[in-house]
Amino acid sequence: MSLLEIKNAHLKLDNKEILKGVSLSVNKGEVHAIMGPNGSGKSTLSYMLAGREGYELETGEILLEGNPLNEMSADERARSGLFLAFQYPVELPGVGGMSFLREAVNSRRKFLGEEEFDHLGFVKEARKEASKMFVKDEMLKRAVNVGFSGGEKKRFEILQMAMLKPKVSILDETDSGLDVDALKIVSEGVNAQRNKENAIVVITHYQRLLDYIVPDFVHILSDGAIIKSGGPELALEVEKNGYAGLINAA
Amino acid sequence: MVATQETIDKVKEVSQSYKYGFVTNLEAEKAPLGLNEDIVKFISKKKKEPNWLLEWRLKAYKKWLTMKQPKWAMVDFPEINFQDIYFYSAPKTKPKLNSLDEVDPELLKTYEKLGIPIKEQEMLAGVAVDYVFDSVSVATTFREKLEKEGIIFCPISEAVHYYPELVKKYIGSVIPVGDNYYAALNSAVFTDGSFVYIPKGVRCPMELSTYFRINEQNSGQFERTLIIAEDDSYVSYLEGCTAPQRDENQLHAAVVELIAMDNAEIKYSTVQNWYPGDKDGKGGIYNFVTKRGNCLGKRSKISWTQVETGSAITWKYPSCVLRGDESVGEFYSVAVANNAQQADTGTKMIHIGKNTKSTIISKGISAGKAQNTYRGQVQIQKSASGSRNFTQCDSLLIGDKCGAHTVPYINQFTPSARVEHEATTSKISEDQLFYCLQRGLDTEQATSLIVNGFCKEVMKELPMEFAVEAQKLIGISLEGSVG
Numbered sequence: 001m002s003l004l005e006i007k008n009a010h011l012k013l014d015n016k017e018i019l020k021g022v023s024l025s026v027n028k029g030e031v032h033a034i035m036g037p038n039g040s041g042k043s044t045l046s047y048m049l050a051g052r053e054g055y056e057l058e059t060g061e062i063l064l065e066g067n068p069l070n071e072m073s074a075d076e077r078a079r080s081g082l083f084l085a086f087q088y089p090v091e092l093p094g095v096g097g098m099s100f101l102r103e104a105v106n107s108r109r110k111f112l113g114e115e116e117f118d119h120l121g122f123v124k125e126a127r128k129e130a131s132k133m134f135v136k137d138e139m140l141k142r143a144v145n146v147g148f149s150g151g152e153k154k155r156f157e158i159l160q161m162a163m164l165k166p167k168v169s170i171l172d173e174t175d176s177g178l179d180v181d182a183l184k185i186v187s188e189g190v191n192a193q194r195n196k197e198n199a200i201v202v203i204t205h206y207q208r209l210l211d212y213i214v215p216d217f218v219h220i221l222s223d224g225a226i227i228k229s230g231g232p233e234l235a236l237e238v239e240k241n242g243y244a245g246l247i248n249a250a
Numbered sequence: 251m252v253a254t255q256e257t258i259d260k261v262k263e264v265s266q267s268y269k270y271g272f273v274t275n276l277e278a279e280k281a282p283l284g285l286n287e288d289i290v291k292f293i294s295k296k297k298k299e300p301n302w303l304l305e306w307r308l309k310a311y312k313k314w315l316t317m318k319q320p321k322w323a324m325v326d327f328p329e330i331n332f333q334d335i336y337f338y339s340a341p342k343t344k345p346k347l348n349s350l351d352e353v354d355p356e357l358l359k360t361y362e363k364l365g366i367p368i369k370e371q372e373m374l375a376g377v378a379v380d381y382v383f384d385s386v387s388v389a390t391t392f393r394e395k396l397e398k399e400g401i402i403f404c405p406i407s408e409a410v411h412y413y414p415e416l417v418k419k420y421i422g423s424v425i426p427v428g429d430n431y432y433a434a435l436n437s438a439v440f441t442d443g444s445f446v447y448i449p450k451g452v453r454c455p456m457e458l459s460t461y462f463r464i465n466e467q468n469s470g471q472f473e474r475t476l477i478i479a480e481d482d483s484y485v486s487y488l489e490g491c492t493a494p495q496r497d498e499n500q501l502h503a504a505v506v507e508l509i510a511m512d513n514a515e516i517k518y519s520t521v522q523n524w525y526p527g528d529k530d531g532k533g534g535i536y537n538f539v540t541k542r543g544n545c546l547g548k549r550s551k552i553s554w555t556q557v558e559t560g561s562a563i564t565w566k567y568p569s570c571v572l573r574g575d576e577s578v579g580e581f582y583s584v585a586v587a588n589n590a591q592q593a594d595t596g597t598k599m600i601h602i603g604k605n606t607k608s609t610i611i612s613k614g615i616s617a618g619k620a621q622n623t624y625r626g627q628v629q630i631q632k633s634a635s636g637s638r639n640f641t642q643c644d645s646l647l648i649g650d651k652c653g654a655h656t657v658p659y660i661n662q663f664t665p666s667a668r669v670e671h672e673a674t675t676s677k678i679s680e681d682q683l684f685y686c687l688q689r690g691l692d693t694e695q696a697t698s699l700i701v702n703g704f705c706k707e708v709m710k711e712l713p714m715e716f717a718v719e720a721q722k723l724i725g726i727s728l729e730g731s732v733g
Contacts, residue, residue, distance in 0.1 A: 074688055078688050084688050086685065092700060094704055095702075096703075099699075104691065
C-alpha cells in the first residue's frame with residue numbers, strides 16, 4: 001500500500017478545469033519532485049491535497065495510508081499526518097510562535113493518543129529543534145510570520161515540519177525567495193526529516209533545490225496533468241531544455 | 251348576629267395595615283413593584299441607613315424624575331418600564347435549586363469549558379450548598395491580612411455604618427447625582443457594592459476581588475462601588491466573573507467611582523459575561539454602567555481594563571478625569587458582540603492638568619448579526635498644556651452580517667497638546683484560518699487563537715488569573731461564529 005495515492009484527480013476552479021486527471025503514487029521513504037511551468041496547477045494540487053475550502057475534487061480519489069482524504073476536513077488531514085509547507089506563509093498578528101507551535105504539536109499528539117506537552121516541556125523540545133534550523137529563541141517569541149523575512153518564514157515552516165513529524169510533507173515552492181545560504185539551511189532541515197516511514201513531495205520550478213534535496217522520482221506537471229515521470233536526471237533535462245522542450249515531446 | 255368587639259378590633263387592624271402595608275411590614279422580602287419616594291425610603295430603612303444618606307438618595311430620585319431616558323447610543327431596545335421592576339429584594343430570595351441536574355445544560359457546558367470546579371459551579375448556578383464554612387474561613391484570613399495594613403475592603407452598606415465620614419466625603423464626588431439618567435437612578439436605589447480605602451503609602455498586597463465579599467451572593471442590580479487611594483498608594487481591583495451569570499433582573503445599572511491622590515495608582519479590571527440572551531437576544535441583560543476615575547493628585551494613575559463578552563446590551567464608558575498635573579489615564583478594552591448582542595462602549599479622557607497623558611486601546615469583535623460601537627471622547631482643556639493622548643481602536647469582523655462603528659470625539663483647546671488616533675478594521679482572513687487548520691487546529695481553536703492574538707495588547711494588562719479565564723471566555727463567546 002502506498003503512503004499517498006492520488007487517483008485520477010479532476011478539479012475545477014471558477015468553472016475552469018485545472019487538474020485534468022492527476023495520478024501519483026508515493027511510497028514510504030520516498031522523495032518525489034513535481035516540476036512544471038507557471039499555471040500548470042502545482043499550487044492547486046497542494047491546496048487540494050491539504051483540503052482547502054473550494055479545492056474539492058470533481059472526480060478522483062486521494063488516499064493517505066489507504067484512508068480516503070476526500071472525506072476529511074483540512075484539520076483532520078493535518079492531524080492524520082499531512083503537512084503543507086506554504087509558498088507564502090501568512091502572518092498571524094499577536095499569535096506567539098511558541099504557543100502556536102505547541103497547539104499544533106499537541107493536537108497531533110492528542111490524535112495519536114500520545115501525551116500532550118505542557119508549557120515547559122514543550123519549550124525545551126522546541127528550542128532543541130529550533131537551533132538546528134537556526135531559529136533563535138527571540139524569533140519564537142514574536143508573532144507568527146509577522147515581519148519575518150522570506151528566509152525566516154521558510155525556516156519557520158521547516159521547523160514546524162520538524163516538530164510535527166508528519167507522514168507526508170508537501171513543500172510548495174519552498175525555495176522561492178531564498179538566497180543560497182537560506183536554501184542550504186532549509187534543505188538540511190528537510191533532509192534531516194527523511195526516514196523510511198515518511199514521504200516528501202517537493203514542488204518546485206527550479207532544478208537548483210533538487211541539488212540539495214535529491215529526489216527519488218521527478219514528475220513534470222503541465223496543464224493539469226503529469227506528462228512525464230523519471231528519476232533525478234529528468235530535472236537536469238528540464239534545466240537544459242526548458243519545459244517547452246519536454247511538453248512538445250510528450 | 252352582632253359582631254363581637256374582638257372581631258371588630260381585628261377587622262380594624264387588618265384594614266389599617268393594608269393602607270400602609272409595606273412601611274410597617276419590614277419583614278417583607280421584596281418591596282412592591284415600581285419606584286416612588288416610599289420605595290426609596292423603604293430601601294434606606296431596610297439597610298438602617300443614617301439620615302444623610304436617605305436625603306442623598308431622595309435628592310437623586312427627585313433629579314431622576316426630571317430626566318429622560320437617553321436615546322443617543324447605537325443600541326436598540328424597548329423602552330424600560332420602571333414601574334415594572336422590583337427595586338429591592340432581600341438576599342436569599344434567589345430561587346435555590348437542589349442539584350446541578352436542575353441547571354440548564356448549556357450553562358454547565360460553559361462552566362466545564364472554563365474549568366470551574368464543581369463546588370463553584372453549584373454556587374454560581376444557585377444550587378443550595380453549605381459552603382458557609384469555606385467562604386468564612388477564606389474571607390477571614392484575607393480580611394486579617396488587609397486590616398494589618400490599614401486597608402478597608404468591605405461592602406458599602408457596612409462602610410456607611412463604620413466609616414460614614416469617608417463615604418460622605420467621596421460618594422457622588424466623581425459621578426454627581428445628576429450626571430446621567432442611570433447614575434441618578436442608581437444613586438436613588440443602589441443596593442450594595444464595594445468600598446475600598448487604601449491609606450497613605452500602602453501598596454495593597456493582593457488583588458481585591460469581588461469574590462471575597464461575604465455578601466456577594468446576590469448579583470447586584472444597582473451596584474455602587476467607591477475606591478479611594480490616598481497619596482503614594484496602590485490597589486488592583488477585579489470585578490466580575492467569567493462564568494455566565496443569569497439574573498431575574500434584566501437591568502443592571504451600576505456606578506463605580508475611583509479617586510486617586512498624589513502618586514497613587516488604581517488598577518480596575520473587569521471581566522463581564524452577563525447572560526447575553528438567546529440567539530435573538532431575548533432575555534439578555536442590559537448592562538448600563540457609569541464608571542469614572544478622578545485622578546485628583548499629581549502623578550496619579552487610573553487604568554481601566556475590561557473584557558466584555560456578555561449582556562444583550564453593553565452601554566458604558568469607563569472614564570478618567572485627569573486633574574492632577576502629570577496624571578495618567580488608561581483604557582484597555584475588548585468588547586465582543588455575537589448573535590444579536592449590541593455594544594456601545596468606549597471611554598472619556600478629560601485632560602485638565604498639565605502634562606497629563608492618556609492611552610486608549612480598544613478592540614471590538616463583532617460576529618453573527620451583532621453591532622459593536624466604539625465611542626470615545628478625548629477632551630483637552632486649555633489648562634492641559636503639554637498633554638498627550640494615544641488612541642488605537644481596532645475592529646475585527648467575523649462573517650458578513652455584523653457591524654462595527656467608530657465614533658471618536660476629539661476636542662483640543664490647547665495647541666501644545668498631542669493627540670494621535672489610529673483605527674483599523676479587519677476580518678479573519680481565510681488564509682489565516684487555513685494556515686491554522688493545516689497545522690491541525692480545528693476551526694474553533696483557530697478562531698480563538700487569531701482573536702486572542704488580535705486582543706493581545708489588552709489581555710496583557712489583565713492580572714494573570716483573569717487573563718487566562720478571559721482568553722477562554724472570548725473563545726467560547728465566539729463559538730459557532732466561523733465556518
